[in-house]
Amino acid sequence: MAVQEHLIESQDRAAMIDPFVQLAFLNDAIDDLTAANLDLLDAEWFARYARSVDELTARLDAISIEARHRGHDRHCGFFSTKAWIKHHVQLTGSDAHGRIQTMRMFDLLPTWAAAARSGEVGVAQTRLMARVAANPRVHVGLLKCVESLLVDAIVLPYDEFERRIRDFQRSADQTGAETQARLNHAARDAMMRQKADGSWILWATFGSLQGAQVNEVLAHFIQAEWETDWAEARNRCGDDATLSDLQRSEPQRRADAAAAVFLAAASAPGDRRAPLPTLNIVIDDTTAEVIVSGGRLDAARYNKMICHTQNGDPIDCSEAAAIALWGHIRRVVRDASGVVIDMGRRSRLFTGAARQAVLLLSDRCLWPGCDRPNRNCEADHSLGWKAHGNTVPWNGGTMCRAHNRLKETGNFSARRQANGSWTIHDNDGEPIG
Structure with missing residues (x-):
């Protein structure tokens, strides 16, 4: 009886609310927020303000979703x-x-x-x-x-x-995923079309695995064009060269890299031999065992499932397991510890297999808000070499060149937590972001 009375009371309160009056109040509040001087907020309070506005946006979006018309005329x-x-x-x-x-x-x-x-x-x-x-x-x-x-x-x-x-x-939906992967691969296509002004458009579509291979090759060529531009800028402007001193824009470098891929292919030997594996597929041992044995994946362990390239591009599990068995692509099976190899303190720098092992632990720069893929990152120590940090994968992390330099010059530190996540701390030991 008490529950029923509470429900009736709640319904009575809701019936007394005029939604258009509340919308008027909300519009007035938004007008006041628009007129507020945000320059008076310091960095910490401005971050709080931004989060609060985003929270309000989410609430308003939920209201708009439910502003539906019953029966729709x-x-x-x-x-x-x-x-x-x-x-x-x-x-x-x-x-x-x-x-x-x-x-x-x-x-x-x-x-x-x-x-x-x-x-x-x-x-x-x-x-x-x-x-x-x-x-x-x-x-x-x-x-x-x-x-x-x-x-x-x-x-x-x-x-x-x-x-x-x-x-x-x-x-x-393992069956649906496998079916979609087959359809995507069957629908692969590529073409070039010349426009009326004489320029050309290159268009292509691939399945998940083939697309990841093509993307990896293209990314390496783009990085080569980037290194060429930086070398030229430093030679012309010295060590103080900035992005504005680069001769080409990012879209121009991407186009030149694509052209370089075709030219390199045209000048390659004609023996049709497949190149050595350059793409790593990272897959956890449980997922690999289930797929290879023809079993069914457990949706409840989605947050433990790993099946992607070293750069984080998702790969269909059936394709990844099968292609790894054929030996065309190197499969890296990572257990819960995530440690691939251990080089001890014999090396100050992460090189060779040790560097690859570090890069396989994360697909992005670990600095908050940075999305540079690990192909453009450096392998760095969590506990620095000077502080007797070991050159082993569990003490390594991926950082892009700019953030790696900022960590050293700005007295920041990177710490790996017990769950494998990373936090960046300032000189006072406070986490940023």
């Missing part, structure tokens, strides 16, 4: 909620479709809907979850793992959350 010709929303809210077809997907995900996962309404989970994470939840074959696994996935969405950087939820999707 079928008698007026709006035969679907999508059509009604597209017309009345003036959305594109894809945006209206995404909103419908999110509505349905809220109905399926009320805990996620509650977190979205409170601003705990971001808009991008909610949209991604809605796209995954649109696949009915993952619903059973999703209902089991939603709490864990929600924590991942709240605490992890977006790209790491995206990788985890894609791993969940691949394991929860």
Whole structure:
């Protein structure tokens, strides 16, 4: 009886709220925020302000998702909620479709809907979850793992959350993932077309594994063009050369690198022998064993599943396991410890296999907010050599050249936590980011 009275009281309070009055208050508040002088905030308070605004954005987005029209006026010709929303809210077809997907995900996962309404989970994470939840074959696994996935969405950087939820999707719908991988490979294509002005467009599409191979080759050629530009700039301007002194833009270097790939291929020997393996596929031992034995992946261990290139590009598990058995690509099976080799203190620098082992531990620069792939990074010590840090993978991390230099000159330190994650600390020992 008490519960029923509480529900009636809550409904009575809700009935007394005029949504248009609240919208007016909200508009006034936004006007005041727009007029506020943010220059008065120091760096710490500005970061808090930015997070609070993003939280408010997430809450408003959740409200807009639920501003749907029940019944959508079928008698007026709006035969679907999508059509009604597209017309009345003036959305594109894809945006209206995404909103419908999110509505349905809220109905399926009320805990996620509650977190979205409170601003705990971001808009991008909610949209991604809605796209995954649109696949009915993952619903059973999703209902089991939603709490864990929600924590991942709240605490992890977006790209790491995206990788985890894609791993969940691949394991929860293993048959669908394998089918899609076959379709992607079967639909591979490449062409060049000359435009009316005489320029050319190069277009291509690949499956996950073949695309990762092509991307790795292209990335090495792009890096070579980058090194060439830097060498020329330093020769011309000295050690104080900056990005503005480089002769080519990043798009120009990418185009020149693609041309260099074709020219290198044209000048290569014609014996048709495959090159030595240059692409590492990182796969955890449990996933490799399950796939090779023809078993089924467990969606509940999505956050422990590893199947990607050394640069973090996801690879279909069936392709990765099969190609590794054929020997065309080197497979790196990593156990829970993550230690590949141990060189002791005989070497001050990470070189050869030791450097590769460090780069395989992370696919990005470990500095907060930096997304430079490890192909453009250096292997560095967590506990420095001068502080008697060993040159072994567990004491190594990946940093791009700029952040590695900043760590040394700015008295920052990098520390690996027990769970394998990294934190960067300033001179006072405070974590940044």
